[in-house]
Amino acid sequence: MSVEIEVGLENAAKAPKVTEDLSLEEAPKGLVNPKTKRLLFAGGAGALIALAGLYFYYHGRESTDDAQVDGHITPIASKVYGRVAQVLVDDNQAVKAGQVLVKIDPRDYQAAVDQAKASLSLAESEAKSAGVDVPRTRENVLSGTTSAAAQLLEAQANLARAQATYEQAQTADLALAEANVEKSKANAELAKADLARYQPLMENGEISKQQYDAAKANADATASALRADQEKLAQAQRNVDVAKAQLEAAKARVDQAKAEVSSARANVKQVNMKAADEQAKIAKVEQARAALEAAQLNLSYTEIVAPVDGVATHKQVEPGQIVQAGQGLLVVVPLKDVWVTANFRETQLKNMKPGQKAEVKVDTYGKTFSGHVDSIAGATGSVLSLLPPENATGNFVKVVQRIPVKIVLDPIPPEKAVLRPGMNVDATVFTR
Numbered sequence: 001m002s003v004e005i006e007v008g009l010e011n012a013a014k015a016p017k018v019t020e021d022l023s024l025e026e027a028p029k030g031l032v033n034p035k036t037k038r039l040l041f042a043g044g045a046g047a048l049i050a051l052a053g054l055y056f057y058y059h060g061r062e063s064t065d066d067a068q069v070d071g072h073i074t075p076i077a078s079k080v081y082g083r084v085a086q087v088l089v090d091d092n093q094a095v096k097a098g099q100v101l102v103k104i105d106p107r108d109y110q111a112a113v114d115q116a117k118a119s120l121s122l123a124e125s126e127a128k129s130a131g132v133d134v135p136r137t138r139e140n141v142l143s144g145t146t147s148a149a150a151q152l153l154e155a156q157a158n159l160a161r162a163q164a165t166y167e168q169a170q171t172a173d174l175a176l177a178e179a180n181v182e183k184s185k186a187n188a189e190l191a192k193a194d195l196a197r198y199q200p201l202m203e204n205g206e207i208s209k210q211q212y213d214a215a216k217a218n219a220d221a222t223a224s225a226l227r228a229d230q231e232k233l234a235q236a237q238r239n240v241d242v243a244k245a246q247l248e249a250a251k252a253r254v255d256q257a258k259a260e261v262s263s264a265r266a267n268v269k270q271v272n273m274k275a276a277d278e279q280a281k282i283a284k285v286e287q288a289r290a291a292l293e294a295a296q297l298n299l300s301y302t303e304i305v306a307p308v309d310g311v312a313t314h315k316q317v318e319p320g321q322i323v324q325a326g327q328g329l330l331v332v333v334p335l336k337d338v339w340v341t342a343n344f345r346e347t348q349l350k351n352m353k354p355g356q357k358a359e360v361k362v363d364t365y366g367k368t369f370s371g372h373v374d375s376i377a378g379a380t381g382s383v384l385s386l387l388p389p390e391n392a393t394g395n396f397v398k399v400v401q402r403i404p405v406k407i408v409l410d411p412i413p414p415e416k417a418v419l420r421p422g423m424n425v426d427a428t429v430f431t432r
Contacts, residue, residue: 061429062344067340067426069339069421072308075331079298079326082106083323084103084105084318084322091315093311095309095310098305099305100305102317104302109295109298119291123285126285152258155250178233181232187222190222311333312331333421340406351432357370357430358371361425362425377404381401405429
């Protein structure tokens with residue numbers, strides 16, 4: 001490249017033309033450029049620092065997103081058969097331990113308890129009687145049959161009185177009660193019919209309100225009298241049952257007296273027989289007492305209570321429903337006692353052990369909660385499944401297995417978060 005330089009305008013003609021060649025060097029390109037080298041060096045150093053940071057951050061920790069919240073799911077089932085009388089809890093309602101959740105109609109089981117009590121009383125009476133029979137038999141053996149014969153006569157007299165009482169209760173008293181019921185029923189129906197006839201008459205003004213009220217009061221009174229007579233009829237029927245039981249007891253006493261007479265005429269060995277009978281009656285008392293306890297236990301099962309504090313959910317029972325023994329009714333989930341089951345790959349368990357610190361991020365809240373490793377399962381999830389794989393059949397493909405790890409969380413205030421079984425979480429365990 002040439003440049004012409006002119007010196008002075010007035011001497012332009014005299015000055016010689018000077019031509020100067022200037023050479024311009026181009027800047028180096030590519031990796032030869034120092035600026036490029038500095039940028040590459042700085043970028044490489046930053047990448048190394050970032051990689052080192054990531055290494056130190058993730059080194060000594062194992063994470064998995066195959067984790068969920070678990071808890072003690074407590075199924076509530078009926079232990080007895082019956083009709084549901086009341087359901088005292090709503091779905092997803094908080095309940096306390098011991099709180100009544102469902103009531104089953106207890107009348108059948110109350111009747112069984114009453115029957116067991118009667119059987120126990122009878123067995124105790126018989127045992128007591130057998131206990132008295134042993135010394136009495138001994139005396140009768142020594143003194144003869146006079147006392148036994150007198151007791152037999154007394155028992156027969158009691159039987160006659162019981163027979164008469166039973167016949168009276170079964171015939172006269174019951175018939176009178178039934179007749180009174182029929183009479184009261186007729187009066188009640190008549191009074192009801194009169195009231196029905198007076199209703200339009202009063203509305204049309206043909207009779208006074210006082211006459212209508214008198215007819216209504218008469219209808220109410222006859223209805224009450226009918227109910228009272230029906231109660232008397234029921235009592236008369238119960239009296240028949242009582243009299244029949246007394247008659248049976250009297251017959252039993254007569255038989256017992258006859259046996260005592262025979263025993264009195266027997267030799268001294270009969271005393272030993274009475275002693276054995278006493279032991280048998282005592283055994284029957286224990287049997288009746290056990291039956292009573294079983295009946296009372298079944299009666300207590302008619303009130304189904306919550307075994308733990310928690311939330312009642314998955315309710316499958318309604319009033320009036322007939323339930324079977326063992327039928328599931330609802331589920332109680334104790335939300336205060338939950339943990340996390342994290343399924344780590346088997347390659348992640350090399351340095352993992354109970355007691356190590358852990359963190360759990362809950363998808364629902366987007367928060368992280370601290371905890372620790374409680375235990376590691378004794379087998380992989382596939383082995384514990386309903387249908388474990390049978391690798392001995394061939395065509396085995398090696399797959400990285402997962403092993404459940406139980407993580408217990410530190411206490412979480414309810415106002416901060418409530419963890420429910422089944423929630424998805426991300427679990428991280430610090431192995432160093």
